[in-house]
Amino acid sequence: MKRFLLLYVSLCIVRLSYPQIGLQQFINNPALKHASVGVQVTDLKTGKTIVSHDPQKSLTPASVTKIITSATALELLGGEYRYVTHVALDENDPTRILVVGSGDPTLGSEAFGDNPTAFFINVTDALKKELQPDKDYSIYVVDNLFGYDGISPEWTWIDMGNYYASGSYGISIFDNSYRLFFDTSDWNAPPRILRTEPEMKKIRFSNFLTLNTSGSDNGYIYGVPFSYDRTIKGNIPAGKAGFSIKGDIPDPGLFLGETLTDYLIRSGIKISRVETARSDYLAKKPQPYKVGKIVHTQTSRPMKDIVKEVNVKSNNHYAEHLIRTIGRAQNADIYSDPLQAGIDYIKKFWEQQGVPTASLTLYDGSGLAPQDAFSPAFLNEVLFFMYSKSKNYSVFFDSLPVTGQDGTLRSFMRGTKYEGKISAKSGSIGGVQCYSGYLMDGSKQYVFTVMVNKFNGTRSQVRSAIEKFLSTL
Numbered sequence: 001m002k003r004f005l006l007l008y009v010s011l012c013i014v015r016l017s018y019p020q021i022g023l024q025q026f027i028n029n030p031a032l033k034h035a036s037v038g039v040q041v042t043d044l045k046t047g048k049t050i051v052s053h054d055p056q057k058s059l060t061p062a063s064v065t066k067i068i069t070s071a072t073a074l075e076l077l078g079g080e081y082r083y084v085t086h087v088a089l090d091e092n093d094p095t096r097i098l099v100v101g102s103g104d105p106t107l108g109s110e111a112f113g114d115n116p117t118a119f120f121i122n123v124t125d126a127l128k129k130e131l132q133p134d135k136d137y138s139i140y141v142v143d144n145l146f147g148y149d150g151i152s153p154e155w156t157w158i159d160m161g162n163y164y165a166s167g168s169y170g171i172s173i174f175d176n177s178y179r180l181f182f183d184t185s186d187w188n189a190p191p192r193i194l195r196t197e198p199e200m201k202k203i204r205f206s207n208f209l210t211l212n213t214s215g216s217d218n219g220y221i222y223g224v225p226f227s228y229d230r231t232i233k234g235n236i237p238a239g240k241a242g243f244s245i246k247g248d249i250p251d252p253g254l255f256l257g258e259t260l261t262d263y264l265i266r267s268g269i270k271i272s273r274v275e276t277a278r279s280d281y282l283a284k285k286p287q288p289y290k291v292g293k294i295v296h297t298q299t300s301r302p303m304k305d306i307v308k309e310v311n312v313k314s315n316n317h318y319a320e321h322l323i324r325t326i327g328r329a330q331n332a333d334i335y336s337d338p339l340q341a342g343i344d345y346i347k348k349f350w351e352q353q354g355v356p357t358a359s360l361t362l363y364d365g366s367g368l369a370p371q372d373a374f375s376p377a378f379l380n381e382v383l384f385f386m387y388s389k390s391k392n393y394s395v396f397f398d399s400l401p402v403t404g405q406d407g408t409l410r411s412f413m414r415g416t417k418y419e420g421k422i423s424a425k426s427g428s429i430g431g432v433q434c435y436s437g438y439l440m441d442g443s444k445q446y447v448f449t450v451m452v453n454k455f456n457g458t459r460s461q462v463r464s465a466i467e468k469f470l471s472t473l
Contacts, residue, residue, distance in 0.1 A: 103325050
């Protein structure tokens with residue numbers, strides 16, 4: 001009997017020490033020799049720490065920041081919250097068409113497989129019933145809900161102008177992005193610009209792209225919001241008749257107004273002028289319109305679908321709209337900074353839930369800002385709260401990609417014992433690789449966060465090291 005008891009105790013000790021051994025091997029991995037590493041693994045049933053390493057250290061999180069943004073949006077707004085965009089006639093001037101935005105990032109989005117032009121088709125049909133073909137009309141796009149500082153001041157120049165760093169405003173259209181197509185079939189000539197989709201008539205491109213034989217897309221479009229000058233640098237694959245890269249639409253509100261104008265003119269409605277609220281906003285003029293008869297209302301997908309897109313596809317554009325929506329819900333003054341208000345609310349909310357926020361520094365909602373920082377312990381507590389106390393847990397959990405199956409985790413942990421058993425968010429920018437989420441394997445239910453900064457190995461080596469560590473849990 002004593003021998004069996006001794007054997008049982010020995011097996012328990014080995015089982016308990018295995019994650020610690022795996023953690024030590026992970027930290028000692030040559031790819032992490034000069035890296036800053038933070039790890040926290042917590043048992044969801046007991047709240048006890050399974051294993052940790054520098055769990056209180058603030059590290060750059062990259063896109064695992066979206067866990068905080070999406071969780072906070074769900075707690076504040078709920079999974080059934082929807083954005084609404086109104087198209088109306090101006091009560092003070094019936095010849096003026098108003099498009100009033102509420103910050104909907106899904107308008108014309110390709111994320112859900114819907115027809116991206118449905119908004120324009122439906123609005124045109126509705127307006128044709130209200131407008132007279134022998135009159136001249138104008139369009140005024142009210143896109144000022146979030147102001148016009150649409151990007152974080154901490155974003156870097158190398159990101160601005162690219163689709164993943166598009167501005168966030170009261171009006172969004174087509175994910176605030178376009179595709180720029182090239183012909184690279186001539187190996188002895190630089191890439192030749194073919195077209196943009198949708199057509200961007202005003203943008204002036206300075207093309208410094210070169211070709212590569214690796215097949216890699218290393219092409220980037222640089223430029224600042226509301227400027228139509230764009231510089232293209234880097235290299236793209238040779239031997240392609242139609243290769244594309246993506247950039248941001250400089251002025252989404254105006255682009256929506258101009259696109260609607262094209263639709264209306266083709267249907268026989270005369271449009272003589274298109275403008276947005278930007279000039280009046282910057283001049284701090286009184287509101288020059290009064291919403292009259294609403295002729296069309298566009299309603300977004302519910303918040304539960306939006307946060308799933310944020311987390312599965314790591315959609316920066318959606319995340320940035322979410323944090324500004326959070327902020328504007330706290331302060332309706334359109335001249336207040338919705339981004340800062342969103343950041344302030346996130347800190348306040350989690351402090352009210354008993355989650356210490358001393359390690360938390362945010363400059364955006366997506367994690368693109370290199371100065372964002374928080375600790376593994378903080379993120380674990382957020383995840384633990386969502387599991388144990390939130391009525392939105394099911395929606396939140398279902399919004400996370402699953403290992404070996406979808407999104408940014410499609411190839412992560414594939415072929416391991418935890419394929420399909422981890423729902424988590426990944427995060428990566430230059431020198432940063434993080435994973436955070438839930439491990440659910442029968443009675444083994446953990447929440448974990450692994451953050452690695454400034455690693456000297458390759459990204460694939462770091463990912464492999466993290467996979468090996470998680471396999472020891």
